[in-house]
Amino acid sequence: MSTDSAEKELVKRITANPKYQELVAGRSCTQWVLSVVMLVIYFSFILVVAFAPKSLGTKISPDSIISVGIPFGVSVIVSAFILTGIYVYKANSKYDELVSQIKEDVK
Amino acid sequence: MNQLTGALLALPVALWGTAAWAAEPGKAESALNMTAIIMFFIFVVVTLGITYWAAARTKSTKDFYAAGGGITGFQNGLAIAGDYMSAASFLGISSMVFARGYDGLIYSIGWLVGWPVILFLIAGQCRNLGRYTFADIVSYRLSQVPVRTMSAIGTLFTVIFYLIAQMVGAGQLIRTLFGLPYEYAVIVVGCLMVLYVAFGGMIATTWVQIIKAVLLLTGATFIALTALNHTGFNLELFFKTALESIKTSALADHKKIVADGKDFFAPGGLINDPVSAISLGLALMFGTAGLPHILMRFFTVPNAKEARKSVFYATGFIGYFYILTFIIGFGAVMMVSPNPQYMDAAKGVLAGGNNMAAIHLAHATGGDLFLGFISAVAFATILAVVSGLTLAGASAVSHDLFASAICGGNVNEVTEMRVSKISALVIGVIAIWLGIQFEKQNVAFMVGLAFAIAASANFPILLLSIHWKGLTTLGAVVGGALGLITTVTMVVLSKTVWVDVFGNKAALFPYKDPAIFSMTIAFLGCWLFSKLDFSERAKAEKARYEAQEVRCEIGIGIAEASKPRVLSVPGLPGSRESFFLYFPLFFFRRGWRRP
Numbered sequence: 001m002s003t004d005s006a007e008k009e010l011v012k013r014i015t016a017n018p019k020y021q022e023l024v025a026g027r028s029c030t031q032w033v034l035s036v037v038m039l040v041i042y043f044s045f046i047l048v049v050a051f052a053p054k055s056l057g058t059k060i061s062p063d064s065i066i067s068v069g070i071p072f073g074v075s076v077i078v079s080a081f082i083l084t085g086i087y088v089y090k091a092n093s094k095y096d097e098l099v100s101q102i103k104e105d106v107k
Numbered sequence: 108m109n110q111l112t113g114a115l116l117a118l119p120v121a122l123w124g125t126a127a128w129a130a131e132p133g134k135a136e137s138a139l140n141m142t143a144i145i146m147f148f149i150f151v152v153v154t155l156g157i158t159y160w161a162a163a164r165t166k167s168t169k170d171f172y173a174a175g176g177g178i179t180g181f182q183n184g185l186a187i188a189g190d191y192m193s194a195a196s197f198l199g200i201s202s203m204v205f206a207r208g209y210d211g212l213i214y215s216i217g218w219l220v221g222w223p224v225i226l227f228l229i230a231g232q233c234r235n236l237g238r239y240t241f242a243d244i245v246s247y248r249l250s251q252v253p254v255r256t257m258s259a260i261g262t263l264f265t266v267i268f269y270l271i272a273q274m275v276g277a278g279q280l281i282r283t284l285f286g287l288p289y290e291y292a293v294i295v296v297g298c299l300m301v302l303y304v305a306f307g308g309m310i311a312t313t314w315v316q317i318i319k320a321v322l323l324l325t326g327a328t329f330i331a332l333t334a335l336n337h338t339g340f341n342l343e344l345f346f347k348t349a350l351e352s353i354k355t356s357a358l359a360d361h362k363k364i365v366a367d368g369k370d371f372f373a374p375g376g377l378i379n380d381p382v383s384a385i386s387l388g389l390a391l392m393f394g395t396a397g398l399p400h401i402l403m404r405f406f407t408v409p410n411a412k413e414a415r416k417s418v419f420y421a422t423g424f425i426g427y428f429y430i431l432t433f434i435i436g437f438g439a440v441m442m443v444s445p446n447p448q449y450m451d452a453a454k455g456v457l458a459g460g461n462n463m464a465a466i467h468l469a470h471a472t473g474g475d476l477f478l479g480f481i482s483a484v485a486f487a488t489i490l491a492v493v494s495g496l497t498l499a500g501a502s503a504v505s506h507d508l509f510a511s512a513i514c515g516g517n518v519n520e521v522t523e524m525r526v527s528k529i530s531a532l533v534i535g536v537i538a539i540w541l542g543i544q545f546e547k548q549n550v551a552f553m554v555g556l557a558f559a560i561a562a563s564a565n566f567p568i569l570l571l572s573i574h575w576k577g578l579t580t581l582g583a584v585v586g587g588a589l590g591l592i593t594t595v596t597m598v599v600l601s602k603t604v605w606v607d608v609f610g611n612k613a614a615l616f617p618y619k620d621p622a623i624f625s626m627t628i629a630f631l632g633c634w635l636f637s638k639l640d641f642s643e644r645a646k647a648e649k650a651r652y653e654a655q656e657v658r659c660e661i662g663i664g665i666a667e668a669s670k671p672r673v674l675s676v677p678g679l680p681g682s683r684e685s686f687f688l689y690f691p692l693f694f695f696r697r698g699w700r701r702p
Contacts, residue, residue: 011654014661023660031227038227042220043388049213049374050384056209057373065347067372073212074433076220077426083223088419091231092412099661 013106023098030090034083045076142479143285143486150322150487151299154315161307161314168520171308171527172239172502173406178313180413184420186313187404189320191218191395191421192428193492194276194485195554197323198462200429204436205443205464206360208371211436215429217391222425225396226418232573233405234414235662236655240499241402241565242507245572248651250580250644252512254568257587259507261564262399264591265557266500267537269398270493272553274542277489283459284466284482293542296486300494301535304501305528309407312494319491322484324424327431330465330481333472334438346372349440356444359455383618390622394558397565400499411662432465439464442471497534504530552603555620559598563590563625571633573659576652579645582637590629597621 014020048056056069165171178186196218204211237243242258274293281292303311338344350371353361369375395401405414443449449458449467457463469481505527510518568587571578598604600616618624637645657663 007654010663011657014657015653020657020660024656027660035224035227038220038223042216042392043385045216046213046384046388047381050381053374054370057370064343065350065372066343067209067370069209069373070212073209073216074430076216077429080220080223081422081426084226084419084422087223087227088415091415096412102661103663 143482146483158307158311161310174309178407180416183417186316187421188424189316201432201435201465221392221395222422231411255507259503262503269557297539304531331434357452386620386623394562397561400495439468501530567629579640581640585636586633589632593625
């Protein structure tokens with residue numbers, strides 16, 4: 001019983017902390033925005049594949065044999081890597097800093 | 108420990124027996140096989156040595172399921188990449204690029220883009236909320252027995268289908284590469300995976316995975332570089348030479364492309380309608396986020412920070428690897444297809460089957476020795492992937508079904524680990540048996556099915572349990588079950604099974620990939636049955652969301668909880684939740700720090 005109330009009290013103190021509000025709002029915003037960016041990039045690629053496959057066969061320049069689809073596809077891969085980098089950077093610096101501040105506050 | 112020593116001694120003998128058998132036919136090929144077999148043998152000896160080392164360090168359930176939480180983000184990134192870069196993706200994608208050009212790239216992109224989403228929505232949260240399996244997270248505030256049972260069933264379905272595909276692939280590949288009989292290969296793979304998992308647990312499985320990832324990345328880099336070097340690293344010339352080679356190629360797929368006047372550098376006929384394209388995209392993207400053996404890896408690192416880093420590294424390695432497979436596929440078009448040695452011109456396929464593009468290219472670029480190396484790496488790849496799967500399946504049985512659902516959390520660590528080891532053995536026997544049963548079947552659809560189940564049964568309940576306050580036990584169980592049932596039903600009724608496996612005339616379900624429908628049904632099911640759940644229990648579950656969110660964001664107690672154990676579990680009173688919440692909080696509030 002005491003466990004339960006101790007836990008409830010701690011949760012209450014944390015959720016009442018404005019830094020916690022800032023953390024939850026900021027992190028969930030970043031998460032969903034980046035997820036949507038990834039989904040948009042990927043599904044625009046998939047929809048081009050489905051609806052306009054020929055357009056990906058256009059050559060990157062008149063005297064080249066390489067189609068635009070190749071750099072496009074590779075850039076989807078690279079963008080996935082960059083997006084993970086952005087999130088890890090933000091979460092592991094800004095948000096983790098907030099987390100440790102909150103932990104200090106409720107100690 | 109004695110058992111392991113015995114097994115360690117017996118295995119080389121068994122392998123040697125098969126090696127000697129393979130050498131018997133005594134043709135030029137047998138020397139080639141011996142290189143591969145010796146290299147694979149070295150890999151097996153090293154990994155069994157690691158297993159022996161790991162066995163001494165596997166003392167608790169935490170060591171067994173989560174490598175004691177002592178893996179770094181970078182190591183875990185490699186291990187995750189290792190789990191993901193299966194033989195199917197190495198040989199399969201490079202061969203798809205080889206045969207169909209651009210279409211191969213579409214698959215590899217789909218397999219990669221799930222990773223950022225896992226990172227944003229699942230990885231750190233998993234680490235903070237769970238301990239050993241993804242069911243820990245889903246059942247965090249929901250009712251233990253039904254939710255864990257549902258998650259375990261989802262896990263086992265995913266694992267078994269994935270395992271069958273890997274086992275059959277292993278048998279066929281090794282028959283071609285090593286000249287060993289199909290059954291031998293399946294049995295060797297099955298026995299080794301059980302040894303790694305049962306004795307070395309997650310520590311051994313992780314290190315096997317890391318070694319294999321490094322070998323595979325090194326080998327693939329070498330093949331790609333030598334292929335590029337063939338045209339002096341001139342990309343324009345590289346693709347041009349490849350395109351020239353197609354015109355004279357004996358491969359049936361290439362002939363068809365030339366005859367139809369199709370563009371090799373643009374999407375071809377692989378995906379031809381929007382529904383299939385989106386459905387495939389969904390399964391590839393979100394299936395990854397529901398694969399139990401991948402999710403388990405987030406528990407092997409000390410905190411959420413390292414969990415996030417590991418996804419970053421993994422995405423980098425996997426992305427790099429897929430770019431390599433693309434180069435390897437075109438390299439094979441350029442260097443393999445013009446060489447009659449690698450072609451079975453009469454049948455219009457590659458010698459040894461159409462999956463062999465990367466293998467033949469390895470020979471073309473690095474000779475017999477390198478071919479032996481790549482063959483051994485391919486075998487090692489299968490072995491490492493099936494070990495991860497077996498551990499995930501065994502954990503679902505011992506941790507979710509046995510310890511939590513059946514024993515209500517009142518079970519000691521020794522018993523739980525014993526159950527896990529026995530489960531690993533049982534899964535091994537089933538995998539060998541099914542692997543042999545399915546030898547003549549077309550099992551290519553099974554990886555897709557595993558991904559579709561992961562995307563439709565595991566992923567929705569995992570995502571919603573973390574991010575949606577309104578999810579209740581009823582919603583999670585019904586939604587997950589609906590996702591699972593619709594996926595299996597739709598795949599069975601689709602062309603891949605109904606026509607290609609059962610031999611019926613027409614498919615009852617028109618699409619190959621069910622994800623767009625099954626995922627929708629699963630999410631709707633979760634939502635609807637959560638909304639319709641007016642029980643007291645549902646109210647309490649929603650009320651617990653706030654505490655869950657605090658733990659998820661702050662990770663309270665996690666760093667402390669993964670420090671050396673100060674508790675023994677046997678005979679613990681009370682529910683699991685209060686145990687996991689109370690003790691970390693206890694230390695946290697006392698300002699308990701690592702000595």
